[in-house]
Amino acid sequence: MNKQLKIRHIVILVAPDSTLLTTVGPLEVFAKTVDQFNLIQDKVDFNYKTHVVSMENTKLINTSCGLPILTEGCYDEIDYPIDTLMITGLARHLEEFSMNKMLEWLKQQSKTIRRICSVCSGAFILAEAGLLDGKKATAHWSKNEELAQSYPLIDVQIARIFIKDGNVYTAAGITSGMDLALALIEEDLGQSFALHIARWLVLYLKRPGNQSQFSAYLDYKSIGNPSMRKVCEWILEHLREDLTVEALAEHVAMSPRNFARVFVRELRITPAKFINKLRIENACQHLIDTQFSLDEIASYCGLKTAENLRRQFISFMEVTPAQYRKSFQSSLVDA
Template sequence: MSKQLKIRHVVLLVPPNSTLLTTAGPLDVFSKAIEQFDLVRNKVDFIYKTHVVSMETEKLITTSSGLSILTEGCYTEIDYPIDTLIITGLARHLDPNLKNKMVEWLKEQEKVIRRICSVCSGAFILAEAGFLDGKKATAHWSKNEEFAQMYPSVDVQIARIFIKDGNIYTAAGITSGMDLALALIEEDFGQSFALNVARWMVFYLSRPGNQSQFSTYLDCKSIGNPTIRKVCEWILGHLKEDLTVEKLAEHVAMSPRNFARVFVRELRVTPAKYINKLRLDNACQHLIETEFSLDEIAFYCGLKTAENLRRQFISLLEVSPAQYRKSFQSSFMSAS
């Protein structure tokens, strides 16, 4: 006789005008996990059931792309215990009355929901409910500055893909909601099962939350000030060198003091921190695309030694270079 399985209800709460993929992505990941459940049936006593609900009384929600989602109904009609709640999308644009009702409901549910999550700007409503006070959190990179200004008690992590702090999870948005869903599945069923789901979803790699949302190389191209853009592009080809403020200022014929001031104004980060981020990005690329030793990578990237490289990875990415390489290196490179 097969054992009776408990139901863990996974609820995706969809605000009006959300990006379609912030809902459809995580939903498909959990749905695939349900399809593959036979792989772990003998190891667990529960199974998922997914629900898509709206924030309004209307069941039909129009997404930002114009494609509509037919939900089960409003969140106020939920009559089952929620295991995992995921707020998807642009909750910060809600009508004030709707938002206030949502916040009060969340506060009532907080003690009985095992995991509370957001994707993209859904983090704004978690912050409004006070769930993120004193916690690390993230949203889409384009919203994080506003997020930090609106909620100064939140430790906003500007570029993280997703973050877990206690039982609260926040994801950057769009495809990162799928990364978060995979991480939640891994928590429940283990890495092997999560990787199997990723394969079926044709996820070539599952990204840990500490990976950056965007590359500093791309950030360099968007700098408005032509002088600062010029020096940043020059830095890319000279990472091995000792890049002091004095040397950078000399390259663009500015005084060190004025250069540092303009640099911070344009990029909102000091030259030293920016260069360190470039070096880390470059090291990540070498780890993925080459078989160089850690000492060689540290030399080419200007981080000097393998030990310094390791310290930088642990400090900023919360993972060792070896673990990063194992997680991201191409299967073609690994097999060569």
């Protein structure tokens, strides 16, 4: 006889003109989990039930790409205990919404909800409700500066994929909502099952929250200044060398002072920090793709020693190289 499972209600709260993927991405992850629950139902005492709920008094929500979503109804019609609430991304400015009533509802619900989450610019709703005050949080990279300026009590993390601070989770966007959903499932059901769901969804490489939203490599590929693009390409091919500002400036026939000024203007980062990002990203790839020792990887990437690699890695990624390697290599093997 099958045991009776408790229900954990997962509510995805959708704003008008929301970005579609911030809704259907996490929804698909949880839906696939429910579909595969028979694999672990003897080990747990609960199952999920998903709900897509409107932020306004209408069931039909138009998304920013033009494809509408038919929700169950308005948030104020919810008559069940919410386990996890996920607020999707906004395509419009917050001022365009009339949401005082909804914000009050959110503040009340926050006292009993186990986990409160946002995806992309949905973080602005949590911020407006005061639920991010004093917490680390993130949003889409194009919105983080606005988030920090509009809500100075929030410790905005510029480039993170997602962040957990207490029971509040914020994800960058747009597909990072799927990364966050997988992390929530891993919390509840373990890494092995979360990776099983990732395989089904062809999310073969599960990104942790401390992974960057964007890479230094992609940053330089979009540079319009040909001299800066040229020197960035040269840096990538010479990471093992001693890359001083003087040496880089000489490579493009500029004075060191003018080179540093133009570099910061074009990339919005100093040469030293850019080089360090490239070296860390290069080390990440070696940790995943090879069995090289930390000393070998440090040498290949220009970080010289394993101790320096470890120190820089913790500063940038907030995990040790060994933890990063274990997480990613196990994901690849299991996938």
